[in-house]
Amino acid sequence: MASKRKVCIIGAGPCGTSALFHFDQISDSATEVVCYEKSDTWLGLWNFTWMTGTDEFGEPCHGGMYKHLWSNGPKEGLEYPYYTFTDHFGKAIPSFLPRPAMRDYLEGRLVKKSKSDIKRFIKWNTAVRYVRYNKKSDDFTVTTENLKTGQTFDTNFTHVIVAVGIFNTPDKPYFEGIETFPGRIIHSHDFRDATQFKGQRVLVVGAKYSAEDIALQCLKFGATSIVTSYRSSPMNFKWPVGIEERPLVKKIQGKVVHFLDGSSTEVDSIILSTGYKYKFPFLEDNLRLSSSRTLYPAGLYKGSLWLQEGNKKLFYMGVQDQFFSFTMFDAQGLWICRYITDTLPNKLTNCEEMKKEAQKWVQRCRGLKGINEQIDFQADFIKDLSYGTGYSPDAPKANKFFHKWDSDKKANIVSYRDQQFTSLYSGTETAPCTKPWFQNFDDSISQFIKR
Amino acid sequence: MASKRKVCIIGAGPCGTSALFHFDQISDSATEVVCYEKSDTWLGLWNFTWMTGTDEFGEPCHGGMYKHLWSNGPKEGLEYPYYTFTDHFGKAIPSFLPRPAMRDYLEGRLVKKSKSDIKRFIKWNTAVRYVRYNKKSDDFTVTTENLKTGQTFDTNFTHVIVAVGIFNTPDKPYFEGIETFPGRIIHSHDFRDATQFKGQRVLVVGAKYSAEDIALQCLKFGATSIVTSYRSSPMNFKWPVGIEERPLVKKIQGKVVHFLDGSSTEVDSIILSTGYKYKFPFLEDNLRLSSSRTLYPAGLYKGSLWLQEGNKKLFYMGVQDQFFSFTMFDAQGLWICRYITDTLPNKLTNCEEMKKEAQKWVQRCRGLKGINEQIDFQADFIKDLSYGTGYSPDAPKANKFFHKWDSDKKANIVSYRDQQFTSLYSGTETAPCTKPWFQNFDDSISQFIKR
Known part of the structure; x- marks a missing residue:
C-alpha cells in the first residue's frame, strides 16, 4: 500500500x-x-x-x-x-x-x-x-x-x-544591580560540574528541582556555603549544614546580595536555577x-x-x-x-x-x-x-x-536517593547502594552495578 | 511618488x-x-x-x-x-x-x-x-x-x-579529553569580567585579537598565570611576566593540559579565544x-x-x-x-x-x-x-x-593603548591618558574625558 x-x-x-x-x-x-x-x-x-x-x-x-x-x-x-x-x-x-x-x-x-x-x-x-x-x-x-x-x-x-x-530555553529573571556583580552568573542550563564551585560561596536562585539538586551538588563537591532564594515558597527541607534558604533577591550591589527579608550576604557566584x-x-x-x-x-x-x-x-x-x-x-x-x-x-x-x-x-x-x-x-x-x-x-x-519518594525527601533530602522500591513489572527490589549518594563520587556504570 | x-x-x-x-x-x-x-x-x-x-x-x-x-x-x-x-x-x-x-x-x-x-x-x-x-x-x-x-x-x-x-557564533575546537576537565571552559563570547579569573591559572586558546586582549585582561585583573596556545603561529609580543605562549593543545587530562611541544601545565580555567x-x-x-x-x-x-x-x-x-x-x-x-x-x-x-x-x-x-x-x-x-x-x-x-598601531604593539603590547595619533578630519591630537591603560580600572566616560 x-x-x-x-x-x-x-x-x-x-x-x-x-x-x-x-x-x-x-x-x-x-x-x-x-x-x-x-x-x-x-x-x-x-x-x-x-x-x-x-x-x-x-x-x-x-x-x-x-x-x-x-x-x-x-x-x-x-x-x-x-x-x-x-x-x-x-x-x-x-x-x-x-x-x-x-x-x-x-x-x-x-x-x-x-x-x-x-x-x-x-x-x-x-x-x-x-x-x-x-x-x-x-x-x-x-x-x-x-x-x-x-x-x-x-x-x-x-x-x-x-x-x-x-x-x-532558560528563563532568566532580572534583579536590580545584577550587571554590577563581578563574579560568575550562570543559569542552571550552563551548570556543568559542581567542582567548579569548590571553596566558593554560592547563591542558587530558585526553589524547584534544579535549585534543590544544584545546591546539594555544590555542597557535595566542596562549596563553602550555599544560599538558595525562593520567590513564592521555600523548599523547607531539612538542609544539611552549608545550605540555607532565603526569600527572593531584592538587589545586588557588587558581591553583596540583598534579600526581601532585609538580610544580605556576600557570594562568589550566582546560579540561576530559575527554570x-x-x-x-x-x-x-x-x-x-x-x-x-x-x-x-x-x-x-x-x-x-x-x-x-x-x-x-x-x-x-x-x-x-x-x-x-x-x-x-x-x-x-x-x-x-x-x-x-x-x-x-x-x-x-x-x-x-x-x-x-x-x-x-x-x-x-x-x-x-x-x-x-x-x-x-x-x-x-x-x-x-x-x-x-x-x-x-x-x-x-x-x-x-x-x-514515598516525596516523603523520603521530606525526611532527609541528603539520603532520599539511598532508599528502596520494588518494581511494578519485574517485582525486583532495589539493591542496596554500595555507598550513600552523598559520599559516592563515582558515576560510572561499572561501580553502580557492582554488587 | x-x-x-x-x-x-x-x-x-x-x-x-x-x-x-x-x-x-x-x-x-x-x-x-x-x-x-x-x-x-x-x-x-x-x-x-x-x-x-x-x-x-x-x-x-x-x-x-x-x-x-x-x-x-x-x-x-x-x-x-x-x-x-x-x-x-x-x-x-x-x-x-x-x-x-x-x-x-x-x-x-x-x-x-x-x-x-x-x-x-x-x-x-x-x-x-x-x-x-x-x-x-x-x-x-x-x-x-x-x-x-x-x-x-x-x-x-x-x-x-x-x-x-x-x-x-563561536567557533569551538575540540581537544582530546576536554570533557574530563573539571574547571570552567568558556568561549571568549561568554567572557564577561576578567575579575572572575583572579587568582587562577588560565589557559587562553588562540592567537588573534581576542586571545591577545583576554590574556592581557586576565593579567590586569589578577589572574596568577596565563598560558596562551597558538595553532599556526605565536603572537610573539613581548609579553609581561605572567603571560606565555605555547603551541597548540594536544590533549587534556583532568586539570593538566598537554601541548604539541611535549610540555604540559595545570590550569584552573580554559578560555577558548578561537574566533x-x-x-x-x-x-x-x-x-x-x-x-x-x-x-x-x-x-x-x-x-x-x-x-x-x-x-x-x-x-x-x-x-x-x-x-x-x-x-x-x-x-x-x-x-x-x-x-x-x-x-x-x-x-x-x-x-x-x-x-x-x-x-x-x-x-x-x-x-x-x-x-x-x-x-x-x-x-x-x-x-x-x-x-x-x-x-x-x-x-x-x-x-x-x-x-603605527601595529608597530606600537610590537614595541610594547601593554602600553600600545597609551600612544598618540592625530585625526585625519579634525586635526585633533590625542590627549594624554590620565593613567596608563594597564593601571586604569575605571571604564567610565567621565573619568575618560576628564582632563
Whole structure:
C-alpha cells in the first residue's frame, strides 16, 4: 500500500524516540516517518557536553546536563513496562541512577525492543528552521538545514510531532544591580560540574528541582556555603549544614546580595536555577503552544494534540511538568501513533468535543492541592492516554513510588536517593547502594552495578 | 511618488545603522526601509549584558562584550569623517576608548547627524526567522517574530541587507579529553569580567585579537598565570611576566593540559579565544555566504552584493575581517544605499562582470603578505567603495594609523593603548591618558574625558 501519511518528528530525545519506537512497532505501511535531530546522537538531554552557549555548529546548546547528575526520581517510577531495569542490567540495582546508567537503559530499550533499526528514520545533524501549515493542502511545509553541509530543504508532511523537550530555553529573571556583580552568573542550563564551585560561596536562585539538586551538588563537591532564594515558597527541607534558604533577591550591589527579608550576604557566584520557558522558534505563531508551565497545558487534547486552528495534525510531546517522565512519554508516543494511524477505538474527531474534554483536565489541574494530588493527577493522565492503546494498565500505579519518594525527601533530602522500591513489572527490589549518594563520587556504570 | 522599493535591513548594529543612516540622508521617496533588531537597543555588540548563552527571550546572546573592554584600535582609524570624536566629545581625548565612551560616540553620530529620527525605521525585539527568495516575483519573503508577543509575520521585500555581524557564533575546537576537565571552559563570547579569573591559572586558546586582549585582561585583573596556545603561529609580543605562549593543545587530562611541544601545565580555567564562524541560520542555502574568514569573502561584488543566483538584491555588510571597522561599515552602507536607490554613476549591472571584478579582489587578497599589506588592502577596499558615492576621500588614509598601531604593539603590547595619533578630519591630537591603560580600572566616560 502506498504511503498516505507522512509524519515529521522533531527531536530524537526520550519523547521523539518513544513516538518512533511505537511507529516501528505498528509498522503501518501507509505511514512514513522522518525524525529530525539536530545533534549526532539520540536521547537528548541524557547526553553530556562540555560546551555551553552554542554547540559545534553554532546552534544553541540544547541540554543542561551536568557531570555527576543522578536521577532525582526512583527508577521504578520511570520504567518501561515491557523493558524493565532488571531486563536491561540483568540484576537488581539501586533505585537512583547516575546519568550514564540511565542513558544506557534508555538506549537499551530502543536497541533491544525495536522491531527494526529505528535509527534509519532519523536525519542526524538536522535543524528544523521553520514549520508552516498549508491550509489549502492541509499539510505542513517543514524547512530543515543539514548542519554539516549547510543545505536547506523544504519537505511536506501530513503530521508534525513537536518533541524538542521543555528544558532547553532558560528563563532568566532580572534583579536590580545584577550587571554590577563581578563574579560568575550562570543559569542552571550552563551548570556543568559542581567542582567548579569548590571553596566558593554560592547563591542558587530558585526553589524547584534544579535549585534543590544544584545546591546539594555544590555542597557535595566542596562549596563553602550555599544560599538558595525562593520567590513564592521555600523548599523547607531539612538542609544539611552549608545550605540555607532565603526569600527572593531584592538587589545586588557588587558581591553583596540583598534579600526581601532585609538580610544580605556576600557570594562568589550566582546560579540561576530559575527554570525554563517553552520555546518553539521554528513554529508559526498559530501552531505554537503558549501555556504557562503546568501538568496539563491548555490547548492540547490528551495533552498531545494541538487544538487551535482545528487542523488536528500537530502534536506536542512531553510539555507537561513531569513525575513519570519516560513512562509518560511512552504512553503518549503510543497514543499519538495510534491516533495518526487511525488505530484507536472510540477516537474523538470533533474539535469542540476535544476542546471540552481538554478543558476539564485543565480545570482539574488548576484545583490540585499539594504534591500527592499532582502525582495522582499525572497517573490519571497516563491512564487516560492508555485507554484503548494497549499500554500497560499497571503504569499509573507507580504513583505510590512518588508518594514515598516525596516523603523520603521530606525526611532527609541528603539520603532520599539511598532508599528502596520494588518494581511494578519485574517485582525486583532495589539493591542496596554500595555507598550513600552523598559520599559516592563515582558515576560510572561499572561501580553502580557492582554488587 | 509611490514606494517602488522595500528594503529589509537585518540587525541594527554598527553596520545596519550605517545603512539606515544613509537611506535617511538620501530620503528617496521611492524607497521604504525596515530594520529588524532582535534586542531592544541598537549598536549590537557595543552593548554589555550580564547574560551568557541565551537572552531574556531565550534567543542566543548575540554579543560577546565584556566589562572593562577598551577599543583595541586607535579611534583615529575608526572615525566617521563627518562626525569626529572631537565633534562628539568637544575636546581632545585619548585614542583608545573604554566601551561606554565608544558606544556614546557611535550613538552620537546616529542621533545628531541623522536628518530624521531613524529609530522609527527599526522594529525592536524582532527576530528574523527565515528569508526566502521568490524567483517568480524577484523578491524576498522575510518571516519575523515579535519576541514580546510571539506573533510571526511574513513580509515581502525587494531588497535584503544582512547586517547581523560576524562575532556572534563561536567557533569551538575540540581537544582530546576536554570533557574530563573539571574547571570552567568558556568561549571568549561568554567572557564577561576578567575579575572572575583572579587568582587562577588560565589557559587562553588562540592567537588573534581576542586571545591577545583576554590574556592581557586576565593579567590586569589578577589572574596568577596565563598560558596562551597558538595553532599556526605565536603572537610573539613581548609579553609581561605572567603571560606565555605555547603551541597548540594536544590533549587534556583532568586539570593538566598537554601541548604539541611535549610540555604540559595545570590550569584552573580554559578560555577558548578561537574566533567566530559565519552563521546565517535564517537564510536559504542559496542566499548564504559560505566563504572562510578573510578580508575579502568570495561571492560578493564590492564586498557587499551577493552574486549567486544572479538576483542582485541581497547584500552583506561587515563580513570582512576588520581594521577600519566603523569607517568601512559606513562607506559600505553608503555604497549599498546608492546601489539600491540607483544613484551610483557607472553602476555595473552585468553579473559576469561583477563576478570578474570580485574575483580580482579575492585573488589580490590571497597574495597579501604581512599585516601592513592587509591594512593597505582594506584602505583600497574603502577607496573602491567610495568611487562616485561621495564618501570622504580621506578615509583610506587612516591606514597610516594602523601601521603605527601595529608597530606600537610590537614595541610594547601593554602600553600600545597609551600612544598618540592625530585625526585625519579634525586635526585633533590625542590627549594624554590620565593613567596608563594597564593601571586604569575605571571604564567610565567621565573619568575618560576628564582632563
